Structures are given as C-alpha cells and as structure tokens.
Amino acid sequence: MKYIQSLQNPQVKQWKKLLTKKERDRSGTFLIEGFHLVEEALKEEQVLEIIVSEKIGLPPRLEMGSTEVIMVTEEIANSLSETETPQGIYAICRQPKPGSGLSAAKTFLLIDAVQDPGNLGTMIRTADAAGIDAVIVGRGSVDIYNSKVLRSAQGSHFHLPIIRGDLEDWIQELKGKNIPVYGTALEGASTYTDILQSEAFGLMVGNEGSGVNKDLLSMTTGNLYIPIYGKSESLNVAVATGILLYYLKK
Amino acid sequence: MKYIQSLQNPQVKQWKKLLTKKERDRSGTFLIEGFHLVEEALKEEQVLEIIVSEKIGLPPRLEMGSTEVIMVTEEIANSLSETETPQGIYAICRQPKPGSGLSAAKTFLLIDAVQDPGNLGTMIRTADAAGIDAVIVGRGSVDIYNSKVLRSAQGSHFHLPIIRGDLEDWIQELKGKNIPVYGTALEGASTYTDILQSEAFGLMVGNEGSGVNKDLLSMTTGNLYIPIYGKSESLNVAVATGILLYYLKK
Numbered sequence: 001m002k003y004i005q006s007l008q009n010p011q012v013k014q015w016k017k018l019l020t021k022k023e024r025d026r027s028g029t030f031l032i033e034g035f036h037l038v039e040e041a042l043k044e045e046q047v048l049e050i051i052v053s054e055k056i057g058l059p060p061r062l063e064m065g066s067t068e069v070i071m072v073t074e075e076i077a078n079s080l081s082e083t084e085t086p087q088g089i090y091a092i093c094r095q096p097k098p099g100s101g102l103s104a105a106k107t108f109l110l111i112d113a114v115q116d117p118g119n120l121g122t123m124i125r126t127a128d129a130a131g132i133d134a135v136i137v138g139r140g141s142v143d144i145y146n147s148k149v150l151r152s153a154q155g156s157h158f159h160l161p162i163i164r165g166d167l168e169d170w171i172q173e174l175k176g177k178n179i180p181v182y183g184t185a186l187e188g189a190s191t192y193t194d195i196l197q198s199e200a201f202g203l204m205v206g207n208e209g210s211g212v213n214k215d216l217l218s219m220t221t222g223n224l225y226i227p228i229y230g231k232s233e234s235l236n237v238a239v240a241t242g243i244l245l246y247y248l249k250k
Numbered sequence: 251m252k253y254i255q256s257l258q259n260p261q262v263k264q265w266k267k268l269l270t271k272k273e274r275d276r277s278g279t280f281l282i283e284g285f286h287l288v289e290e291a292l293k294e295e296q297v298l299e300i301i302v303s304e305k306i307g308l309p310p311r312l313e314m315g316s317t318e319v320i321m322v323t324e325e326i327a328n329s330l331s332e333t334e335t336p337q338g339i340y341a342i343c344r345q346p347k348p349g350s351g352l353s354a355a356k357t358f359l360l361i362d363a364v365q366d367p368g369n370l371g372t373m374i375r376t377a378d379a380a381g382i383d384a385v386i387v388g389r390g391s392v393d394i395y396n397s398k399v400l401r402s403a404q405g406s407h408f409h410l411p412i413i414r415g416d417l418e419d420w421i422q423e424l425k426g427k428n429i430p431v432y433g434t435a436l437e438g439a440s441t442y443t444d445i446l447q448s449e450a451f452g453l454m455v456g457n458e459g460s461g462v463n464k465d466l467l468s469m470t471t472g473n474l475y476i477p478i479y480g481k482s483e484s485l486n487v488a489v490a491t492g493i494l495l496y497y498l499k500k
Contacts, residue, residue, distance in 0.1 A: 118368065122486045131479025152486075159481035229381025229499065231409035236372045236402075239492035242485065246493045249479065 002070045003054075012076055015051065015092065019082065021143040028095045030145035033081060035059065038091045040155030042067065046093045053077035053088030082147040095145065101161045105133035106200035108174065109245065110167055110181070112216055113140030113207040114237060120144070121152020122238040123205070128156035130245040135160065138167035140207070167204065171219045174202045180221040182248075183212050184240065189223040197248055205241050252320045253304075262326055265301065265342065269332065271393040278345050280395035283331060288312065288341045290405030296343045303327035303338030332397040345395065351411045355383035356450035358424065359495065360417055360431070362466055363390030363457040364487060370394070371402020372488040373455070378406035380495040385410065388417035390457070417454065421469045424452045430471035432498075433462050434490065439473040447498055455491050 004012060017023035018031040029048065032041055041047045042063060049068045052058060055077070058069065077088050109127040114120045120142050127135050137144050144162050156162075171181050181202035182195065204220065206212030217223055226240055235243070254262060267273035268281040279298065282291055289312060291297045299318045302308060305327070308319065327338050359377040364370045370392050377385050387394050394412050406412075421431050431452035432445065454470065456462030467473055476490055485493070 122489060125482050126485060126489050128480040128482040129476075129478045129485050154482065156480075156482050226379075226496070228379045230378040230406075232375050232378040232404065232406050235376060235379050235492065236488065238486065239372060239376050239489055242489035242493050243496045246476070246497075 002068075004070060004072045004076060007076055007079060009076075011070070012072070012079070015080055015090070018092070019080075019147070021146070024095070024143070024145050029092050030095060030150070031080065031147070032091050032093055032150055033083065033089070033147065034087045034151070035062075035089055037150060037155055038062065038089055040158045041091055041093050044158040046096070046158055048092045048094055051077070051080070051090040051092070053086075056088040059089060083151070096161065098163050098165075102134055102163075105161070106179065107132045107134075107249070108170070108179075108181075108202040109135045109241065110170060110202055110204035111135065111137045111141055111206075112167055112204060112212045113138065113210075114205070115140070115142050116208060117142045117146045117148035118152045119208065119236070119238045120146075121149040121154075123241045124149070124153040124162055125156045126238060126242045126245060128153075128159045130242075130249050132245060132249075133160065135162045136165045136167065136170050137162065138165065167216055168219065171202070171204070171216065175219075175221065181219075182244075183217040183220040183223040184225065184244070185211060185217050185223040186225055189225040192224040192226055192244055192247055195222065195224060195248070201248055203241075203244055203248060205237055205244070208237055252318075254320060254322045254326060257326055257329060259326075261320075262322070262329070265330055265340070268342070269330075269397070271396070274345070274393070274395050279342050280345060280400070281330065281397070282341050282343055282400055283333065283339070283397065284337045284401070285309065285312075285339055287400060287405055288339055290408045291341055291343050292317065294408040296346070296408055298342045298344055301327070301330070301340040301342070303336075306338040309339060333401070346411065348413050348415075352384055352413070355411070356429065357382045357384075357499070358420070358429075358431075358452040359385045359491065360420060360452055360454035361385065361387045361391055361456075362417055362454060362462045363388065363460075364455070365390070365392055366458060367392045367396045367398035368402045369458065369486070369488045370396075371399040371404075373491045374399070374403040374412055375406045376488060376492045376495060378403075378409045380492075380499050382495060382499075383410065385412045386415045386417065386420050387412065388415065417466055418469065421452070421454075421466065425471065431469075432494075433467040433470040433473040434475065434494070435461060435467050435473040436475055439475040442474040442476055442494055442497055445472070445474060445498070451498055453491075453494055453498060455487055455494070458487055 429450045
C-alpha cells in the first residue's frame with residue numbers, strides 16, 4: 001500500500017485542488033469524505049482511489065475489492081476535510097457521464113438556482129427517497145459536487161442521475177415526450193392538490209429567495225403552489241420539494 | 251438616543267451573554283439578528299430594546315413605536331453577530347411565558363431530541379406554514395432560542411407558541427383530551443397515508459440519527475412511516491415533518 005507523509009506530495013496537492021469546482025470539472029472527478037459516503041460510492045463502483053488516515057487504518061467493514069488504497073498522515077487527511085470532525089477516510093470518485101441512466105426516466109426534479117448547499121443536497125436525497133428517476137440542476141445553483149452538497153445528500157449522488165443542464169432545453173424535451181412539467185410559483189398557480197398525480201412528470205423548484213425564474217415558469221405545463229395556513233411567508237425549498245414530490249408520486 | 255462606544259460597557263457584556271443558553275434561561279430573554287427577524291418581533295410586540303450599528307443608522311421602514319433604540323459602534327455590533335455578513339441590527343426579546351396561547355390549540359408538533367439547529371428552525375417554520383397551533387420541544391433538542399434556530403425559523407418563533415416540555419406529559423395530556431398522537435417510526439408503523447386526516451392531532455418526530463425514543467413511541471395512539479421508494483435510507487427530519495404535516499392537515 002502506498003503511504004504518503006508529505007503535504008507537498010503532488011498527489012496530495014491534486015486531491016486538495018478537488019475542493020474547487022474548477023478542478024472537479026477539469027478532471028471529471030470529485031472528492032468525498034466519511035465512511036457512509038465512501039461505502040455508498042463503493043457499492044456503485046464509482047471509486048478511483050480510497051485515502052485513509054494512518055490514525056484510523058483500514059476500515060474492516062468496507063468492501064473495497066481491488067480499489068487502490070493510499071494511507072496518509074493525519075495531517076494530510078485533515079487537510080482534505082471540510083468538516084469539524086474528520087472521519088479520516090476519503091475517496092476520489094469519477095463523475096458519471098451526463099445522460100447515463102436517463103433513457104427510461106419518467107420522473108424528474110428540475111432545480112433552478114438553488115444556492116444553499118445544504119438545501120441542494122437535501123433535495124437530491126429527497127428525490128432519491130421519493131423514487132424520482134433523475135435530478136436536473138440548472139445554471140446559478142451551487143455545484144452538485146460541492147462537499148456540503150455531497151454530505152447533505154448522504155450518498156444519493158450514487159443512486160440516481162444528477163445532471164447539470166439547461167432547464168429551458170429540458171422543459172422542451174420533456175414536453176416533447178408528453179411529460180407534464182410543473183413549476184412552483186406564488187402567482188397564477190394552482191394549489192398542488194388540484195393536480196392529478198401521474199406516472200411521468202417533471203417538477204421544477206427554484207431559488208430560496210426569488211423562486212423559479214419567470215421565463216422558465218412561462219414554459220411549463222402548469223404552475224403549482226403550496227398553501228400557507230399560518231403566518232410564515234414561505235416554506236424552505238427542500239421541505240416544499242418533499243411535500244410536492246410525495247404528493248405527485250402517490 | 252443612547253450611544254455606546256465601548257466593548258467593556260456592562261450592557262454590551264450582558265447582550266453578549268445572551269449568546270449562551272444559560273443566560274437566556276436566567277434572564278428570560280433572547281437576542282435576534284437581522285432586519286426580517288426584528289420586523290417580525292416588533293409586529294408581535296415582543297421586543298424590549300433594539301440595537302443598531304452606527305454604520306446603518308435608523309432603518310426607516312421599521313415601525314418601532316416607543317421601543318428603546320440603542321446605537322453602537324460597528325465593532326460592538328459585529329461582536330453580537332453569529333453570521334458571516336452581519337446586517338447591523340439586533341433586538342433583545344422577551345421569551346413568551348410557557349402556556350400562553352395554548353388553551354384553544356388542537357394541532358401540535360412534538361419534537362424529540364432534534365440536534366441540528368437548521369433542522370429545528372426549519373421544522374418550526376414548517377409548522378407555522380402548515381397552520382399548526384403549537385410546537386413542543388422535548389429534552390435533548392438544541393435550544394429553541396439558539397441563533398441558528400432563530401434564523402432558520404425566519405420569524406416563526408413570533409407566530410405560534412414554541413414550548414419546551416416533557417413529551418411524556420404532553421402525550422398523556424393530548425390523549426386525555428381525545429387528541430390522537432402519532433409518532434414516526436420505521437418498525438411496527440403504518441404508512442402515513444393510511445391515517446385519517448383530522449381537525450386535531452399531535453405529530454411526534456425525532457432525532458436525526460435514531461428517530462423518536464422507543465419509550466415515547468410506545469405511548470402514542472399510533473406510529474407512522476413515510477415509504478422510501480428509492481435507495482436513500484431515510485428523509486431529512488424537516489422534510490419528513492413537512493410531508494406529514496401537510497398530509498395530516500389537508
């Protein structure tokens with residue numbers, strides 16, 4: 001097993017670059033952190049290499065197959081972490097190719113400009129739980145491979161296709177396949193429970209402050225809103241996504 | 251208007267102590283930060299004093315009535331902030347008395363040991379949106395007046411009673427009034443859509459990792475679960491709360 005002790009090692013420098021979107025895009029890879037995420041990534045065979053701190057050693061319960069494992073000092077391990085209590089285990093994963101696993105997809109979550117990584121990750125996890133076939137993330141959203149998005153999604157990145165895409169193109173494409181696309185809006189929208197549940201649909205949700213872009217809303221099959229019965233002005237976007245997906249999927 | 255320039259001023263020291271639960275409990279007050287929260291607190295007449303940074307001056311659009319306003323240096327203002335981009339406005343609020351506004355309450359959210367402040371705040375905001383009458387927060391949960399809980403709840407603390415309480419006592423009390431109490435569980439539970447929606451109910455949700463305490467689950471009218479259709483292991487607790495409250499309230 002390779003053992004790296006220097007923070008100046010070129011491989012360590014390369015791993016650290018993966019904390020930036022630019023390098024993740026260039027290399028087509030991303031870095032994950034923690035037992036649970038590494039376990040989920042291994043199940044789906046997306047792992048290129050595993051990095052473990054010498055402090056924890058080789059975790060016995062992980063089924064690593066022939067994946068390369070590199071041991072590093074605790075200092076190096078901590079330098080890769082973006083959490084307060086690093087678990088000492090990381091993996092480098094390949095980004096799935098856009099379009100893989102999409103041919104049979106019938107249910108879609110479309111995300112317009114969601115900027116909080118905790119929200120985006122929770123929405124991906126929720127789409128997974130609701131059995132949605134694919135998540136399309138439009139311009140202006142936080143990067144899907146941001147470490148906090150990955151942590152909040154708790155492994156769902158490895159369970160369903162998460163794709164960066166142009167939402168205008170996707171709305172056209174889904175409507176062309178007779179799949180209804182519903183936006184979420186406060187004006188000119190129907191109460192969500194007035195919509196018929198169906199086998200195939202796209203649900204589009206948007207930015208935490210301003211909602212879905214108006215040009216996109218004008219392209220949908222229809223727009224929905226969730227009634228507010230109390231005095232709060234709105235719902236958190238991940239909570240709203242959960243209410244709508246579980247209603248539409250029923 | 252009072253103007254404070256020294257970080258050593260006793261009033262400044264007292265405000266800073268409100269960043270701890272201990273002092274919030276002792277004084278029966280809490281500190282809020284930002285325009286939106288201060289505005290919501292003023293509407294509900296819960297504000298004892300307003301603190302503004304000299305950098306922003308008096309915000310014209312706030313209706314402050316006869317509430318005392320204290321101007322402070324930017325340094326003092328920033329020392330009270332727990333955000334990365336302080337807005338320079340704060341208020342000291344009184345904690346509502348436990349029990350106020352509860353006599354006519356028919357719908358309750360009971361929270362067992364939710365530890366993430368963002369989750370607890372989002373759950374309070376969601377209960378407000380769903381028109382729930384009161385939120386009961388049991389032992390082992392993060393403090394309801396924690397600054398991140400307050401921010402995530404976006405003012406809902408001022409819209410409905412949020413009460414620290416013993417959940418065993420509350421389950422007994424609600425059942426004594428013929429109000430059904432539903433726990434959330436993975437084993438021995440019914441799919442939530444099998445439950446009849448009703449005018450009066452208590453919904454109990456629990457800790458992010460371990461769910462609701464088993465002793466509490468054994469006391470409920472019945473326990474519910476939300477089906478997982480995909481590969482994720484569970485839903486975020488705030489998302490689950492939204493799905494269940496909006497279903498039960500329908």
